[in-house]
Amino acid sequence: AQSVTQLDSQVPVFEEAPVELRCNYSSSVSVYLFWYVQYPNQGLQLLLKYLSGSTLVKGINGFEAEFNKSQTSFHLRKPSVHISDTAEYFCAVLPGRRALTFGSGTRLQVQP
């Protein structure tokens, strides 16, 4: 079985500060990894994904994530956040041909 752990349920940060949202996973098979963002009253939108190749993945809106196989982590980072980045962020894994498994989410609150 696979699981996804997002260690922080909420992350408050000031505008223009850097941020890291943490994600760890466990799986007995190789996985694909994803980060989705959910803005208020909206569905989920794909930020970035890791399927293979370079472990540093760049996504939309200036976000990037690094796949670390030895630590089974896929942390999301942004060097300078904006108020508009306030949202909930979900890490997800796709093990083999099974379904997406989501973490419990991290609410990013960007303050002026």
Added chain:
Amino acid sequence: EAQVTQNPRYLITVTGKKLTVTCSQNMNHEYMSWYRQDPGLGLRQIYYSMNVEVTDKGDVPEGYKVSRKEKRNFPLILESPSPNQTSLYFCASSRDRGGTEAFFGQGTRLTVV
């Protein structure tokens, strides 16, 4: 515009009254699924469909039914809703099951009283 459309967006109903939440996608995707989102639990898959007439249970299927008679539509049916099915529901579609982007609907907030 590529999109997944759910209806209704908001629904309040009473225990035991059958309801259907519709989901339609315009991308000719084969794979569709339903999730429920609850605070602190993230999204959990209810049912999925690999193609027309092919459906299977996800992680939390109890109390739900689905059908896939056409490729574009994947309705979620609650035959006898109960208060523990109060949740935010999302439909999603993707070209296939592995590695490709999943497109999500706007969500349906269901309250069962």
